[in-house]
Amino acid sequence: MPACSRLGQTGEFIIEHEGMRVRIDLNGIFGIGSSVGFWPGFAADAVDLDKPFLSQAGYCSFLGIHADPAPGLLPGEFVSRVIAGYVRSGLKGRLKPxxxxxxERAS
Structure with missing residues (x-):
């Protein structure tokens, strides 16, 4: 996996969650949400378009994440935890084709 950015910086990297590869575009802690939240927003794009993903569009946006700060938590770990929680709670453990x-649009 490529090196992850630090929290507060922008960056792009790939994570894997239970066989699903996800390209992460970390937006950093800037803009309208910077005064109300500690955690950065990020976009998640499917790497493998022929495999189930977080959404039927192959894209998912995570903005406005509210959680207490966790000292020492690296961006890759942060993103992995958010995605795992979304799959578990939001998708009831079921990814979508x-x-x-x-x-076709992405290729």
Whole structure:
């Protein structure tokens, strides 16, 4: 996995969650949410368009994450925990197949 940015910086890297590869675009702690939240927002894009993902579009945005600061938590770990929580709670453990129209658009 490429080196991750530090919290507060922008960066792009790939993580894996239970066989699902996810390209992360870490937005940093800037903009409108910087005064109300500690954690940065990030975008998640499917790397493998032929495999189930977080959404049928192959893209998912994570903004406005509210949690207490966790000293020493690296960006890759932070993102992995957020995605694991979303899969567990938001998706009830079931990833979604990416629709053909989104697979075609991305290729």
């Amino acid at each position: 990416i629709e053909a129209r989104y697979r």
